[in-house]
Amino acid sequence: MKVTIDGQSIDVEPGTTILQAARMIGGESVPPAMCYYSKLKGSGGKCRCCLVEVSKGSEADPRPMPKLVASCVTGVMDGMEVNSTASERVTDARKSVTEFLLINHPLDCPVCDQAGECDLQNLSFKHGKSETRYIEEKRTFEPEDIGPNIQLHMNRCILCYRCVMVADQLTDGRVHGVLDRGDHSNISTCISKAIDNEFSGNMIDVCPVGALTDKTFRFKSRVWFNKPFNAHRNCDKCCGKTTVWMFGNEIQRVTGRKDEYHEVEEFICNECRFDHKDANDWVIEGPRRFEKDSVINANNYTRKIAPVVIETEEKILLGRDEDRKKISMASRPLRPEEQEVFKEGNV
Numbered sequence: 454m455k456v457t458i459d460g461q462s463i464d465v466e467p468g469t470t471i472l473q474a475a476r477m478i479g480g481e482s483v484p485p486a487m488c489y490y491s492k493l494k495g496s497g498g499k500c501r502c503c504l505v506e507v508s509k510g511s512e513a514d515p516r517p518m519p520k521l522v523a524s525c526v527t528g529v530m531d532g533m534e535v536n537s538t539a540s541e542r543v544t545d546a547r548k549s550v551t552e553f554l555l556i557n558h559p560l561d562c563p564v565c566d567q568a569g570e571c572d573l574q575n576l577s578f579k580h581g582k583s584e585t586r587y588i589e590e591k592r593t594f595e596p597e598d599i600g601p602n603i604q605l606h607m608n609r610c611i612l613c614y615r616c617v618m619v620a621d622q623l624t625d626g627r628v629h630g631v632l633d634r635g636d637h638s639n640i641s642t643c644i645s646k647a648i649d650n651e652f653s654g655n656m657i658d659v660c661p662v663g664a665l666t667d668k669t670f671r672f673k674s675r676v677w678f679n680k681p682f683n684a685h686r687n688c689d690k691c692c693g694k695t696t697v698w699m700f701g702n703e704i705q706r707v708t709g710r711k712d713e714y715h716e717v718e719e720f721i722c723n724e725c726r727f728d729h730k731d732a733n734d735w736v737i738e739g740p741r742r743f744e745k746d747s748v749i750n751a752n753n754y755t756r757k758i759a760p761v762v763i764e765t766e767e768k769i770l771l772g773r774d775e776d777r778k779k780i781s782m783a784s785r786p787l788r789p790e791e792q793e794v795f796k797e798g799n800v
């Protein structure tokens with residue numbers, strides 16, 4: 454089947470979606486995706502970020518589709534013509550969807566662990582507005598503890614359902630899901646049941662925003678201060694192929710290896726992710742590459758790792774001593790009248 458997206462044609466298998474075809478072509482025409490995840494069955498169709506315009510339905514029926522369609526759930530037809538970035542209507546729709554997603558999403562990127570690798574941050578950078586028209590209060594939720602490894606921050610959730618699909622398709626007994634309806638919908642374990650399945654950590658990797666983050670890495674570092682390396686170990690539960698995020702020779706975080714669409718190549722187990730933070734546990738293969746404009750590149754991570762020694766205590770104490778000397782009053786002998794005052798115990 455032949456499909457043309459933004460003037461570029463490609464032959465694809467029947468059953469391919471417009472988004473998949475666009476990814477095969479690559480480049481600027483690939484629609485953004487906040488809920489579709491190629492490794493999760495049934496994902497997509499929730500966020501509407503991937504809207505495109507079908508200007509020609511097919512060779513057999515060339516009429517355009519009247520409404521914009523979600524490219525992640527719309528199959529291609531032979532001879533179909535699609536406009537992605539080439540259409541002003543699509544650009545406007547993506548702007549509106551971004552504005553809609555940000556209605557309730559807190560703007561706490563400066564303190565969010567996902568900052569620097571957040572799909573919503575990237576979407577807002579490209580399609581967001583500098584001002585909001587929303588004057589109502591943002592929706593908030595009570596914090597909920599879902600276990601020792603994963604931090605749930607429900608206020609940031611965009612209800613993409615990816616984590617629910619991971620739990621459904623990877624773990625043997627899902628204990629969390631989306632509860633309630635409408636703007637009360639939230640990710641919860643219903644009875645605050647801790648999620649402790651050997652593959653549950655993958656929910657962190659698939660979450661496009663900072664709603665699910667790694668408790669073992671929380672507030673340790675900004676991602677762009679870490680140097681990401683591909684590494685592997687012999688693991689009998691998963692493929693053992695990961696990315697380790699290093700600060701000097703300390704492993705601060707372990708994640709799955711992600712591709713250019715920020716999807717993990719292979720899911721990894723919790724043991725690899727949370728329990729092996731010693732560099733001796735891993736065979737380091739080499740630096741992981743990122744998009745040219747990724748903030749993670751700001752760290753020049755491809756340079757050779759140098760041991761980082763932070764002599765915090767000694768240096769800080771030395772500095773404090775110096776400061777103390779500078780701000781203290783110079784000691785001088787007491788004058789006779791002052792000596793009297795001290796003798797009488799008036800001070």
Ligand code: SF4
Pocket residue numbers: 609610611612613614615616617640656659660661662664665
């Ligand atoms: S917690 Fe993350 S992965 Fe789960 S539904 Fe919310 S945004 Fe999606």
Ligand code: FES
Pocket residue numbers: 485486487488489497498499500501502503504523524525526
């Ligand atoms: S990626 Fe298509 S609707 Fe979310």
